[in-house]
Structure formats: structure tokens, C-alpha cells
Amino acid sequence: MAVVPTLTSEQIKASMEAALDEARAAGQRGEVPIGAVIVKDGKIIASAGNRREEDQKTDAHAEMHAILEANAKLGTWRLEETALFVTLEPCLMCAGAILNARIPLVYFGAQDKKAGAVTSLYSVFADDRLNHQVKVVPGVLQAESSALLKSFFQELRAKQKARKKALKLEKNREQDEKAE
Amino acid sequence: MAVVPTLTSEQIKASMEAALDEARAAGQRGEVPIGAVIVKDGKIIASAGNRREEDQKTDAHAEMHAILEANAKLGTWRLEETALFVTLEPCLMCAGAILNARIPLVYFGAQDKKAGAVTSLYSVFADDRLNHQVKVVPGVLQAESSALLKSFFQELRAKQKARKKALKLEKNREQDEKAE
Numbered sequence: 001m002a003v004v005p006t007l008t009s010e011q012i013k014a015s016m017e018a019a020l021d022e023a024r025a026a027g028q029r030g031e032v033p034i035g036a037v038i039v040k041d042g043k044i045i046a047s048a049g050n051r052r053e054e055d056q057k058t059d060a061h062a063e064m065h066a067i068l069e070a071n072a073k074l075g076t077w078r079l080e081e082t083a084l085f086v087t088l089e090p091c092l093m094c095a096g097a098i099l100n101a102r103i104p105l106v107y108f109g110a111q112d113k114k115a116g117a118v119t120s121l122y123s124v125f126a127d128d129r130l131n132h133q134v135k136v137v138p139g140v141l142q143a144e145s146s147a148l149l150k151s152f153f154q155e156l157r158a159k160q161k162a163r164k165k166a167l168k169l170e171k172n173r174e175q176d177e178k179a180e
Numbered sequence: 181m182a183v184v185p186t187l188t189s190e191q192i193k194a195s196m197e198a199a200l201d202e203a204r205a206a207g208q209r210g211e212v213p214i215g216a217v218i219v220k221d222g223k224i225i226a227s228a229g230n231r232r233e234e235d236q237k238t239d240a241h242a243e244m245h246a247i248l249e250a251n252a253k254l255g256t257w258r259l260e261e262t263a264l265f266v267t268l269e270p271c272l273m274c275a276g277a278i279l280n281a282r283i284p285l286v287y288f289g290a291q292d293k294k295a296g297a298v299t300s301l302y303s304v305f306a307d308d309r310l311n312h313q314v315k316v317v318p319g320v321l322q323a324e325s326s327a328l329l330k331s332f333f334q335e336l337r338a339k340q341k342a343r344k345k346a347l348k349l350e351k352n353r354e355q356d357e358k359a360e
Contacts, residue, residue, distance in 0.1 A: 052257055055257075056251060056255060056256050056257050057248060057251045057252075057257055058247050058248070058251055058257045058259070058277055058280050058281040059239060059244060059247070059248060059277060059280075060257065061280075064239060067238050067239070068237060068238070068239060071236060071237045071238055072237075075236055076236050077232055077235075077236050077237055077238045077240065079238070091276055091280065092272055092273075092275060092276030092279060092297070092304055093272075093273055093274075093275075093276025093277045093279070093280050094273075094276070095272060095273075095276070096271055096272030096273025096274070096275070096276050096297070097238055097239060097273045099272060099273070100238050100239075100241075100271065100273050101238040114309075114310075114311065115310065115311070117272070117276070121307070121309055121310070122302075124272055127301070129294075129301055130294075130295065130301070131294065131295070
């Protein structure tokens with residue numbers, strides 16, 4: 001069993017706050033606001049936000065980018081003795097990458113009832129058939145993470161509604177012009 | 181439900197042969213010999229072999245590299261209307277990436293009893309709680325894929341045995357010298 005790092009409650013709060021900052025920055029770029037950081041020896045060694053629309057890459061989730069940044073920094077695909085913080089429960093791809101990287105400890109904010117692979121749809125971190133298990137702490141700064149996602153999708157729906165209304169008005173105007 | 185591409189038996193065989201070529205090339209670079217290709221309109225648009233040791237990146241599995249290459253070629257994270265061929269059953273990370281990319285069809289060679297997420301440990305492509313399902317065809321050129329992996333690990337074990345033997349001989353020699 002891998003060594004699970006010990007973090008103080010201050011370190012835990014500061015790390016998830018940093019992940020939330022990444023999530024907010026992602027939201028400002030027009031991405032679904034999700035952020036992640038990786039911590040080693042109590043210090044943040046990698047941080048990233050969701051970049052899927054900007055990058056148009058399937059793997060551009062916050063966790064994957066943070067993992068790749070930590071790989072580059074430590075010079076290895078193995079991220080033992082680190083902890084990953086993410087504002088939303090990881091999907092299958094990211095949970096699989098966390099397992100492959102041998103990360104021993106994951107903190108997450110909001111649950112993802114539709115695609116979460118850690119506590120919602122699957123519990124892949126607790127699967128003792130796999131060669132690695134991950135200690136998971138859900139619900140860290142959950143309210144902030146959820147609120148960020150909720151307001152992003154509310155705004156998106158409002159924008160879509162406004163766009164549809166504008167298109168309808170434009171169509172009506174064209175029909176009026178034709179009828180004249 | 182996504183449109184599942186139709187491939188001729190010749191196209192299927194040629195695509196898996198190309199994935200096997202990638203696997204062999206990976207083996208020659210000292211990597212676990214696994215290869216993958218992605219096909220669109222009957223043509224290979226991306227191909228990659230495992231590069232985990234060389235890159236020291238957690239995501240450097242053959243499927244992930246092929247997906248990223250196809251993303252770049254098509255300019256989108258969505259790989260609808262493509263088929264992915266891989267010599268070994270995908271792990272959770274790669275199966276999750278295939279789901280996230282909306283790939284509708286996957287052919288694979290050998291089963292991975294220890295980490296396979298498609299037929300062995302999980303059946304994530306058939307999970308109707310997720311927003312995408314994948315048609316899967318296992319066992320394509322399975323014998324070739326398995327033989328490649330088997331001979332790689334046999335050779336690795338033989339090398340390790342030889343290394344251990346050499347170390348033991350060296351230790352005995354040192355002890356003999358001390359005793360003289």
C-alpha cells in the first residue's frame with residue numbers, strides 16, 4: 001500500500017481554495033468551471049483548470065493537465081506521495097489516470113451524479129482487484145464548487161435562451177420583409 | 181445513439197495489423213508492446229504506441245496518444261464516426277477517454293484480466309447511466325497481440341534473472357577477495 005501523505009486542515013483548505021481559483025479562471029475562459037491542484041510535501045506543485053473547449057482535446061480536463069504538469073516537474077509518470085485536489089468528482093478517464101499515476105490521496109468538492117467514478121456511478125478508488133487504491137475525501141468546500149458550476153450553467157442557459165429569442169425575432173423580421 | 185461506422189473485414193484486419201505494428205515498434209523502444217490506431221471513413225487518421233517509460237507521462241498509453249493525434253487532425257475533442265483499434269483491452273483511463281471522445285466503436289486484441297475496463301474488470305462501454313455507449317468487438321488478432329506481450333515479459337524476466345545472477349557472482353567475488 002502506498003504511503004498516504006498527511007496534510008494539516010490549513011493545507012487542505014488552502015489547496016482546495018487554489019483549485020477553486022483555477023475553476024473560476026476556467027469559467028472566465030468560457031469553460032465548465034473545474035480546477036485541480038497537486039500537492040507534495042504540503043506545497044502545490046501543479047495546478048490547472050478545464051481547457052476542453054479551448055484546446056479541443058479529449059483529455060483537457062483539469063485533473064489530466066495537473067497530472068501532466070506534475071509528471072514534467074517530477075520527471076516521472078509515478079506521483080506517489082502526492083495528493084490531488086479537484087473541485088468536481090473525477091470522471092472515469094481522470095480517476096483512471098489518478099490510479100495509473102499511483103496518487104494515494106484525492107480530495108474533491110462537488111459530486112458528479114452523472115459521470116462521477118469515485119462515489120457516484122463507480123467506486124474505482126476502492127477496487128482491490130486493481131494494483132492501487134486511493135484514499136478519497138469527498139465534499140471539501142463542496143458548497144463553493146457546486147455554486148460555481150450552478151451559476152455557470154444558469155448563465156449558459158440564459159445566454160442560449162437570449163440567442164434563441166434573437167434568432168426568432170430575426171426570422172419574424174425577415175418574414176415581415178418578404179410579406180411587404 | 182451515435183452512428184457506428186461500418187468497416188469491411190479487410191479494413192478491420194488492416195487496421196489491427198497497423199496497431200500491431202505500433203505495438204512491435206513500442207516493444208523495440210523497450211516499452212510494453214501495445215499499439216492503437218483510429219480509423220475514419222475506412223482510413224487510419226491516427227496511430228500510436230505506448231510511450232510511458234520514454235515520456236514519463238501518466239497518460240502516455242497508446243490509446244491516449246492516438247486520441248490526441250486524432251483531436252489535432254480533426255480539430256475537435258469529439259471523435260464521432262471513428263473507430264479505435266487497440267492491441268490490448270483499454271484500462272479505466274483509456275476507456276474513460278474513449279467515452280469522453282464519443283468514439284462509437286472499439287476493436288481490441290488481447291484481454292487485460294488485471295486492469296481491463298471493457299470486458300474484464302468493468303464493462304464501462306455498456307453502462308447506460310453514462311451519456312455515451314460504445315460498441316465493442318474483442319479478440320481481433322488476439323493471438324498475435326497476446327504473443328507479443330508474452331514474449332516481451334518473458335524477455336524482461338530473463339534479463340532480470342541474468343542481472344540478479346551477475347550481481348550475485350559479483351558479490352561472491354568481492355567476498356572471496358576479502359577472505360584472501
